Amino acid sequence: MSESAPGRIVDAAELRRDAEETPDVCVVGSGAGGAVVAARLAARGLRVVVLEEGGYYPPEKVKMDEAWAFPALYQEHGQRATADLSITVLQGRAVGGSTLVNWTTSFRTPPRVLRHWAEVYGVSGLDEKALEPHFQAVEERLHIGPWPLEVVNANNRVLWEGAGRLSWDREVIHRNVFGCQNLGYCGTACPVGAKQSMDQTYVQDAVRDGARVYAHARAVRLEKSGKRIAAVQAQALDSSGKPTGRKVTVRSRLVVLSGGAINSPQLLLRSGYDPSGRVGRRTFLHPVVASAAIFPDKVEAFYGAPQSVASHHFADRGRGKVGFFLEAAPAQPLLIATSLGGFGALHEEQMSRLAYANGLIALSIDGFLPEEEGGTVSIRSDGRVRLDYPIRPEIWEALREGNKALARVQLAAGASVVYSFHENPVVMRTESDVALLDRAPWEPLRVGVFSAHAMGGCAMGRDPEKSVVDSRLKLHWLDNVWVVDGSVFPTGLGVNPQETIFGIAHWAADHIASAGG
Amino acid sequence: MWRRGRYRRERILLPGEHEGRRGFLKWGLAGTALLAVGGGTWLATRRTRPLPALGGPFQVLSPLEATVLLTLAERLVPPREGFPRPMDVDLPRRADAVVALAPEATQNELRQLVRLFDNALTGFLLDGQFHTFTDSTLEQQDARIAAWQTSRYALRRTGYKALKKIVYAAYYGSPKVWPAVGYPGPPPLDASERPQEPAPKRAEARHAEPKRGEGAPEGAAPQRPRPRPAAPAPRELEEIPAPRSGMDLPQGGKP
Numbered sequence: 001m002s003e004s005a006p007g008r009i010v011d012a013a014e015l016r017r018d019a020e021e022t023p024d025v026c027v028v029g030s031g032a033g034g035a036v037v038a039a040r041l042a043a044r045g046l047r048v049v050v051l052e053e054g055g056y057y058p059p060e061k062v063k064m065d066e067a068w069a070f071p072a073l074y075q076e077h078g079q080r081a082t083a084d085l086s087i088t089v090l091q092g093r094a095v096g097g098s099t100l101v102n103w104t105t106s107f108r109t110p111p112r113v114l115r116h117w118a119e120v121y122g123v124s125g126l127d128e129k130a131l132e133p134h135f136q137a138v139e140e141r142l143h144i145g146p147w148p149l150e151v152v153n154a155n156n157r158v159l160w161e162g163a164g165r166l167s168w169d170r171e172v173i174h175r176n177v178f179g180c181q182n183l184g185y186c187g188t189a190c191p192v193g194a195k196q197s198m199d200q201t202y203v204q205d206a207v208r209d210g211a212r213v214y215a216h217a218r219a220v221r222l223e224k225s226g227k228r229i230a231a232v233q234a235q236a237l238d239s240s241g242k243p244t245g246r247k248v249t250v251r252s253r254l255v256v257l258s259g260g261a262i263n264s265p266q267l268l269l270r271s272g273y274d275p276s277g278r279v280g281r282r283t284f285l286h287p288v289v290a291s292a293a294i295f296p297d298k299v300e301a302f303y304g305a306p307q308s309v310a311s312h313h314f315a316d317r318g319r320g321k322v323g324f325f326l327e328a329a330p331a332q333p334l335l336i337a338t339s340l341g342g343f344g345a346l347h348e349e350q351m352s353r354l355a356y357a358n359g360l361i362a363l364s365i366d367g368f369l370p371e372e373e374g375g376t377v378s379i380r381s382d383g384r385v386r387l388d389y390p391i392r393p394e395i396w397e398a399l400r401e402g403n404k405a406l407a408r409v410q411l412a413a414g415a416s417v418v419y420s421f422h423e424n425p426v427v428m429r430t431e432s433d434v435a436l437l438d439r440a441p442w443e444p445l446r447v448g449v450f451s452a453h454a455m456g457g458c459a460m461g462r463d464p465e466k467s468v469v470d471s472r473l474k475l476h477w478l479d480n481v482w483v484v485d486g487s488v489f490p491t492g493l494g495v496n497p498q499e500t501i502f503g504i505a506h507w508a509a510d511h512i513a514s515a516g517g
Numbered sequence: 518m519w520r521r522g523r524y525r526r527e528r529i530l531l532p533g534e535h536e537g538r539r540g541f542l543k544w545g546l547a548g549t550a551l552l553a554v555g556g557g558t559w560l561a562t563r564r565t566r567p568l569p570a571l572g573g574p575f576q577v578l579s580p581l582e583a584t585v586l587l588t589l590a591e592r593l594v595p596p597r598e599g600f601p602r603p604m605d606v607d608l609p610r611r612a613d614a615v616v617a618l619a620p621e622a623t624q625n626e627l628r629q630l631v632r633l634f635d636n637a638l639t640g641f642l643l644d645g646q647f648h649t650f651t652d653s654t655l656e657q658q659d660a661r662i663a664a665w666q667t668s669r670y671a672l673r674r675t676g677y678k679a680l681k682k683i684v685y686a687a688y689y690g691s692p693k694v695w696p697a698v699g700y701p702g703p704p705p706l707d708a709s710e711r712p713q714e715p716a717p718k719r720a721e722a723r724h725a726e727p728k729r730g731e732g733a734p735e736g737a738a739p740q741r742p743r744p745r746p747a748a749p750a751p752r753e754l755e756e757i758p759a760p761r762s763g764m765d766l767p768q769g770g771k772p
Contacts, residue, residue: 067611343666356699
């Protein structure tokens, strides 16, 4: 075990001079990938330093207030989106990464996805059997288990009842919570520490085993030396995210990039590392369409566990079609107001009925069509990151059919009226109105499209010319760098990604330790 | 209106008009080129409100930019019983605070977008309106918003989306709006009942593939949530109740 000083979380915002570290491992990012790897490597006695650009927000520092949470806890202060703003992208930016603000939905990786990765991308050794013990371990540590149906909130119950009446598959969701009070504020970070987010679990484990975690330290450059990364350069940021001028330099034997599907490619590109032109390519988002329904009785979709029911009835729609799955979304005022289509009196009318509103989402499963390339992460000439995601016709078709499925569920569950998220919202009062969605415009910025599942960009695969990391998540062309986050997925997933990232990170830590130990 | 159509197609360099063909029109968020072409005020007067009336001074926005955003907010949220007016929620200051967090390049794009949206020449060329946005009638203002919203040029719709998001985030982020939408605000916390560091509890193994068919999964013992206290009346969020007893993690020290 580590003989060094006990670990701790250091706020780089308060550094008075530049800092240098020489641990065994530098982990960039403290979300679902980085925290698990850091904890597992620290437990083996390796000296670990974690660089995290966001701040550290223990439960007592958290406010159940969207106007505080989006700027404080989300990437780009809540403004992350594709360059044309057609897809809003929600991603966390804090110690714990997106796990601090996600809705706790936990699915294991569907085995058919792992088989697809093996068959199409030559990923070897990453199968259901290999992952099983790792999923068991993270499920135990994070208290992942099913949410009881009797406490599912009214918003999710709409999906449960509606899918039931339509005889569609439905299930209650497993959640990573312990002592959850069913408040409904997962998206602004759990105020009671019940969510088993990384900052409350694996980050603490890593710290207990000696890891040093720098909050407010943004990795900006990897320094290459031969076939190795010799140093990771980071900027210290103040609490609003602006550089303070102080630097943190980490020189380590091993480097693990865990910044997520936008920021890991970003860091590699900024550092000039893109030997085969695949970094930042094949970015997948599970593009989401939403539907709002007004019910005769109060739904209060702003309270209660935000996501607890799912339907994968349409996950596999056959060859050439993009599948989708259905879940619920919470309806707190700022998130809904900035997502609804239209403006003026109609927007206001919809907002005035927020307490009676149900919000459901359909998530399209991108990345499985043979010719599909997804989106692209690049660096603008002024240094800012840029995300582009042209929505293919097959994805638009899935979003349209997904929207129709949501409207059917809502009407079957007793909605008085259903609104699409078009700029000119489609208004549906009966089942026959659902066909109106066929005539609505399915084009960028005429209908709201969202994503909370950024994936890909450092895809794993056998061929170094077509992928970024190998089947052990090591960069193909360098000897001491691994990528461990959602960016390594060669496709979308078809389920919410956090548990896949936990499981793969838990699995990958063994390979990293044996390769570099 | 013949002039409008002709200009649109042939002469004037507007956001989106030559999308993909003119390198200098490749903007990030909103673009800039038109201001250089038609940034003057020669077509109409502007009605810039004085800073005190806007709730300034601001970190980023000029009085003109704040006026445009406030005027836009007054149309995105038209007068309605129970809904505060945008100035009641200090909208320009709230919008300014959000813009101030962005990188400087994004701030500049947003400010240019706001001025472009107000610009009289833009209005004239795109919508046949001879006025700045702030100096238009309410009907003209709504028409200009709708023209950007429904434009066949994606870049103009992008501009609309950016402005709309800023305004609605600033407005609906205010607790003063919560009563109008029937949102009682966050419930009180009973932090003392927070579970102490739990001993790891074994979760049952479960099916890996999302289950087909209905019914709650069997096997794993579901957790019981704690009852939620009744929601309180809306309140301003200043403080958060009692911190939990947590791990003692020193912060801010030098490494």
